[in-house]
Amino acid sequence: xxxxxxxxxxxxxxxxEAKNEVTLDExxxxxFAHADATALVVPNDADISDIGADVSGFSAIxxxxxxxxxxxxxxxxxxxxxxxxxxxxxxARGAVLRDQLFFMKRCGFDAFEFSGPNADAAAGAMHEFSxxxxxxADDYDPVWRRRLSRAAAA
Amino acid sequence: MYRYDxxxxxMVAERVxxxxxxxxxxxxxxxxxxxxxxxxxxNGLYLQLHAYMLRVAIPYGTLSSAQMRALAxxxxxxxxxxxxxxxxxxxxxxxxxxxxxxxxLDDLAKVExxxxxxxxxxxxxxxxxxxxxxxEGEVEDPRIxxxxxxxxSTFHPEFSFLPRKFKIAVTASxxxxxxxxxxxxxxxxxxxxxxxxxxxxxxxxxxxxxPYIGHTIxxxxxxxxxxxxxxAILRVYNLQxxxxxxxxxxxxxxxxxxxxxxxxxxxxxxxxxIDKKEIDLPAEEIARIEDYFAPPAFEALSADSEAxxxxxxxxxxxxxxxRLNTHAHKAPGYAIVNISLKPIxxxxxxxxxxxxxxxAAIAEQYSFDEVRVTxxxxxxxxxxxxxxxxxxxxxxxxxxxxxxxxxxxxxIIACPGLDYCSLANTRSIPIAQRISERFADLGQQEDIGExxxxxxxxxxxCGHHHVGHIGILGVDKKGEEFYQxxxxxxxxxxxxxxxxAGRGLSSDEVVDAVxxxxxxxxxxxxxxxxxxxxxxxxxADKFKEALYAAA
Numbered sequence: 001x002x003x004x005x006x007x008x009x010x011x012x013x014x015x016x017e018a019k020n021e022v023t024l025d026e027x028x029x030x031x032f033a034h035a036d037a038t039a040l041v042v043p044n045d046a047d048i049s050d051i052g053a054d055v056s057g058f059s060a061i062x063x064x065x066x067x068x069x070x071x072x073x074x075x076x077x078x079x080x081x082x083x084x085x086x087x088x089x090x091x092a093r094g095a096v097l098r099d100q101l102f103f104m105k106r107c108g109f110d111a112f113e114f115s116g117p118n119a120d121a122a123a124g125a126m127h128e129f130s131x132x133x134x135x136x137a138d139d140y141d142p143v144w145r146r147r148l149s150r151a152a153a154a
Numbered sequence: 155m156y157r158y159d160x161x162x163x164x165m166v167a168e169r170v171x172x173x174x175x176x177x178x179x180x181x182x183x184x185x186x187x188x189x190x191x192x193x194x195x196x197n198g199l200y201l202q203l204h205a206y207m208l209r210v211a212i213p214y215g216t217l218s219s220a221q222m223r224a225l226a227x228x229x230x231x232x233x234x235x236x237x238x239x240x241x242x243x244x245x246x247x248x249x250x251x252x253x254x255x256x257x258x259l260d261d262l263a264k265v266e267x268x269x270x271x272x273x274x275x276x277x278x279x280x281x282x283x284x285x286x287x288x289x290e291g292e293v294e295d296p297r298i299x300x301x302x303x304x305x306x307s308t309f310h311p312e313f314s315f316l317p318r319k320f321k322i323a324v325t326a327s328x329x330x331x332x333x334x335x336x337x338x339x340x341x342x343x344x345x346x347x348x349x350x351x352x353x354x355x356x357x358x359x360x361x362x363x364x365p366y367i368g369h370t371i372x373x374x375x376x377x378x379x380x381x382x383x384x385x386a387i388l389r390v391y392n393l394q395x396x397x398x399x400x401x402x403x404x405x406x407x408x409x410x411x412x413x414x415x416x417x418x419x420x421x422x423x424x425x426x427x428i429d430k431k432e433i434d435l436p437a438e439e440i441a442r443i444e445d446y447f448a449p450p451a452f453e454a455l456s457a458d459s460e461a462x463x464x465x466x467x468x469x470x471x472x473x474x475x476x477r478l479n480t481h482a483h484k485a486p487g488y489a490i491v492n493i494s495l496k497p498i499x500x501x502x503x504x505x506x507x508x509x510x511x512x513x514a515a516i517a518e519q520y521s522f523d524e525v526r527v528t529x530x531x532x533x534x535x536x537x538x539x540x541x542x543x544x545x546x547x548x549x550x551x552x553x554x555x556x557x558x559x560x561x562x563x564x565x566i567i568a569c570p571g572l573d574y575c576s577l578a579n580t581r582s583i584p585i586a587q588r589i590s591e592r593f594a595d596l597g598q599q600e601d602i603g604e605x606x607x608x609x610x611x612x613x614x615x616c617g618h619h620h621v622g623h624i625g626i627l628g629v630d631k632k633g634e635e636f637y638q639x640x641x642x643x644x645x646x647x648x649x650x651x652x653x654x655a656g657r658g659l660s661s662d663e664v665v666d667a668v669x670x671x672x673x674x675x676x677x678x679x680x681x682x683x684x685x686x687x688x689x690x691x692x693x694a695d696k697f698k699e700a701l702y703a704a705a
Contacts, residue, residue, distance in 0.1 A: 047393075068192060069275065071315025075392045078312055083427065099176070099193055106311035117184070128172045131161050133305045135432045136312065143161045143305065144439040151438070 002119040004112045005089075006105050011123040014111070019060060024051070039091070044072040052084030060111070061086065065094035074107045081108035081137040101125045108137030155218055155524065156301050156446040158266045165308065166268045173197050174256035181253060196276070196314070198269030199255060203576050208247045208255055209272040210262060214282040214300035214324070215243030215527040219518040222525050224265040226510035232258045237510070239495060239503040241567055241618060242321070243281050243527040244272055248574055270308060275316045277307035277388070281323045283331045284528040287447060288536040290484040293343045293351050295447040296326040299380060302435060302443060306381050313388045317395035318403035320388070333529060333645035335359045335368045336621060338405045339387060343377070352376050357387060357417065358409030361615040365651045366406045369414030371421060378440070382433040386425035390417075450522040450537060455487025459540035472547050474596060475558040480543065489540050491521070493533040493550060494557040494565060498594045499587050502568045503531030512553035520546050530567055530606075532560065562599040563607060563672065564590035567618050571611030571628065572635075578611035580628025580635035580661075585609055588665045593672075602672055605685045606644075621645035623686045624671060625652045626664060637664045641671070641697055642689045655698050667701055674700035 005014040022037035024046055039060040042051070055061060061080060063073035073092065080086040091111035092104050098116050102125050114122060132140040141149075158166070173193075180190040187201075194200075198209035210225070217225075225245055229237045232254045233247045240246055250258060259269060271278055280300045287295040303322060307313070313320070323332040326343035334340025340356035353375040359368030375383050387405075394412075396402045409417045466473040481490040493513060496502050505513075517525045517535055520542050526534035538546055550556040559565050566589060569575065571582030586609055593599050608622030612629075619625030625640035636658035643652030659667050672685070674697060679688045689697055 069315055070397055071275075071312075072393055072397075074312045074315065075389050082429070099196075100315075103309075103311040103314055129168050129309065130164055132311075133165070133308050134310055144435050146161065147159070147442065148436065148438055 001113050001115060004101075004114050004119065004122060006110045006112075006126065009126075011101070011112075011126050013119065019062075021062065041093075042076065044070065044076065046076070048076050048079040048084070052080060052086070055080075055084075055086060056088075058088060060089035060091050062091045062093050063109070065092060065096060065100075068095040068097055068100055070095075074103065077104070077108040078137050098122045098125045102128065106132065106136040106138045106140065155216060156213075156297075156443065162305075163263075163266070166263045166266070166270070169197075169268060169270055169309075170256060170259045170263050173259065177252060177256055192274075195274045196271070197259075198272030199252075200273060201576070202248070202574050203572075204574070205249045206252055206255070207574065208250050208258065208269060209240070210245045210247070210267060210269050211272045211279040212243050212245055212267075212527050213304050214280055214286070214297045215284055215529075216286075216297060217525040217527065218265075219514040219523050219525070221265045221267055222510050222514035222517065224262060224267065226507040226514065228258050228261055229507045229510065231261075236504055236506045238501075238570070239505065239527050239531050239533070241529050241531060241569075241616065242279060243284075243529055244279060245527070246570075248570075273319075274314070275318050275320075276314045277303075277310060277316075277320045277322065280304055280307070281321070281332055281337075281529060283325045283327055284526040284534045285331060285481065285490055285536065286326070286526075287449060288483055288488075288490050289327060289329075290482060291327055291329075292484070293326040293345055296324040296341075296343055298440070298444050298447050299341065299343065299353075299377070300324050301446070302380065302440065303384070306384070306433075310388075313392060316388070316392055317397050318400065318405075320391075320405070322384075328647065330645075330647040330649070331528070333618075333621065333649075335647075335649040336361055336365070336618075336645055337368065339384070340368055341380075344374075346374050350376070353380060355383065355387075357421075358406040358414070359649075360404055360406040361618060361620045362404065363401055363613050363615070364404075364407065365615070365620040366410060367649050367651065368406075369409055369417070371414065371418035378434055378437070379430060381435065382428050382430040383421070383425055385433055386421050386428055390420045390424055394420075449485075450524075452485040452488060452537070453539070455485075455539065455541075457486040459487060459543075462540040462543050465544040469544075471558070472544060474600065475547055475556055476543060478558045478562065478600065479556075479560045483537065485537070487540055489538050489543060491535040491538045491543070491546060492528075492560045493535065493555050494559050495532050495555075496559060496565050496586075496590065497554065497557045498564060498590045500590070501583050502566050502586050505533075509553055509555060512549065512555065516546055516549050530565065532565070558596055559599055561604045561606070563593045563602050563605045563668075564599060566590065566607045566609060567622070568609040569611050569617035571609075571617075575611065575616075577614055578628065579613075579630035580611045580637065582609045582611040582617055582626075582628060585626060585628075585637065585661070585664060589668055592665050592669060602676065603682075603684055605672070607668065608643075618645060619643070620651050621649065622652060623684075623689070624668060626668075629658055631658060635661050637661065639664075639667060639671075639701065641694060642686065644686060648686075653694050655694070656702055670701055671697060 019039035336359040342354040355372040356368035521535035568582040568586040572578040610617035621643040639655040640652030
């Protein structure tokens with residue numbers, strides 16, 4: 001499973017780092033026993049409001065896509081980034097395919113355990129669209145804001 | 155009408171390029187059909203019984219003449235010379251070849267059209283009132299807000315893999331021509347006691363296997379907060395909607411399992427935490443979009459047209475057409491013209507390339523270059539001078555488009571059914587054709603009055619049978635086509651779900667059954683009451699008895 005990371009506006013293959021993972025259940029049961037964990041694995045039915053304020057100590061949060069159609073983790077990632085200001089890595093695990101990478105990136109994911117074919121060609125997916133209509137967790141300026149600044153400059 | 159700026163145009167062009175790449179990967183074998191399926195379904199391309207079907211978005215049902223011509227040209231070039239207007243104000247091509255689809259989309263992109271989000275578990279093309287900007291009594295043109303929603307929902311990164319598809323309808327009138335109470339979200343623009351305009355937000359309506367009338371979760375939402383509020387609803391749904399069973403995945407199931415008030419509470423809580431200034435459009439951008447929907451330059455005319463009245467006296471057929479197929483316009487001296495796509499024996503919603511070209515030419519000359527598509531699968535010329543109605547009528551008649559049956563028994567909604575659809579249990583189109591033949595006499599139809607028949611070829615209810623005054627649902631009974639009748643439904647402001655009348659009927663019996671119901675109504679109606687009013691007054695039992703007693 002190749003690991004891809006997005007940084008500096010490009011997607012590149014990353015060397016698999018050994019993370020000390022802990023599941024949300026394990027961590028909740030005994031936080032002290034998992035004090036050395038670096039990555040928290042959060043199932044996609046977990047309520048981010050319950051944990052968002054407590055997870056800043058992890059270097060990575062791993063969110064899950066049991067199937068590409070199951071899009072709950074998109075909301076979880078946005079909440080972590082936008083509402084709780086989580087600044088570490090947010091990693092996508094599970095059904096992580098080329099044609100979902102752009103949406104994932106926009107919602108705040110920056111690491112991808114890529115499960116599709118042709119990981120080498122996946123980088124192109126990040127640059128298929130020059131604009132976005134709506135704000136999200138990435139630094140795309142929504143089109144309405146670009147229109148405003150263009151009108152102001154005119 | 156809204157016109158693309160370079161941002162809109164770039165988005166569509168890039169989408170076509172992306173899809174072209176996906177089709178190439180499929181044709182070269184890099185993608186299996188299984189892997190390609192979710193990608194084509196993001197772009198309106200279905201695999202039907204016999205061929206691919208491409209659904210093209212007609213945002214809120216508004217078309218320019220140039221767009222209508224492009225649709226006709228694509229029907230000639232890539233299909234068999236016709237296309238099908240749908241209950242979601244969209245258009246479907248039934249026979250395109252996969253290899254041609256990127257070129258077809260390139261052609262449509264030149265006239266600012268696309269197939270984005272016409273399928274898949276995402277926010278679908280937003281629908282609206284076909285009389286928007288033309289009918290009297292509107293708070294403002296609802297298409298302003300449809301366009302706001304179109305842009306916000308296009309490639310929304312968080313809401314492209316929802317539990318199930320998601321449909322939003324917007325109206326700004328007390329007369330609901332957009333069926334807002336049977337949508338995932340229905341928005342009704344109205345004014346509060348202070349005279350400010352805002353939305354009534356209705357959530358969780360829908361048809362399909364489990365029909366529901368939506369719950370009002372907010373009586374009044376200030377207009378400027380529309381997008382942040384929608385984002386709150388969609389987030390609650392995306393996180394909490396069921397994903398274990400596709401038949402229970404629509405938001406209506408979540409709303410009804412949670413309870414309307416509790417669901418409203420969840421939305422309000424989420425909304426209170428959303429950073430609204432990052433999502434709601436600033437006043438300048440709303441004003442920019444608003445400008446595109448400014449009314450066309452209506453001439454100052456007197457309300458009545460002598461020429462029109464004179465022709466009505468001379469030509470009976472025209473008089474009937476004017477009575478049935480035109481509607482009052484807000485500007486004096488103008489009328490709204492409905493074009494029926496339900497000729498007797500025809501296929502509801504189908505139009506040939508020549509018919510589409512004819513409509514485009516008439517709209518260009520006589521209706522400020524605008525055409526609308528209705529959810530009842532007809533077309534509308536929104537702004538026609540009364541002085542020109544006779545000329546328009548003659549031109550429509552010459553094209554075979556002047557059937558005077560709007561709202562009548564032969565103005566039937568029918569899904570494509572087993573003639574095209576891989577989900578269908580039964581055919582729908584031939585039933586619609588036979589009913590319209592039985593009631594071919596237009597004078598008789600007018601005497602029967604408003605009667606909405608809606609036919610679905612399976613429980614998924616694409617033909618809206620639940621909200622038909624008479625609904626017909628096709629069911630498979632040991633390999634034979636059977637039809638279940640429902641009575642008393644409505645998709646309008648008096649929305650209700652029809653009740654099942656009794657045992658299913660064979661294909662041979664179903665047209666007789668409709669006739670029996672109509673006869674019973676004619677014998678028992680009082681004053682000017684419609685079929686639906688009579689049904690509601692007399693009760694289900696009387697009609698059931700009439701339907702089955704003599705059978």
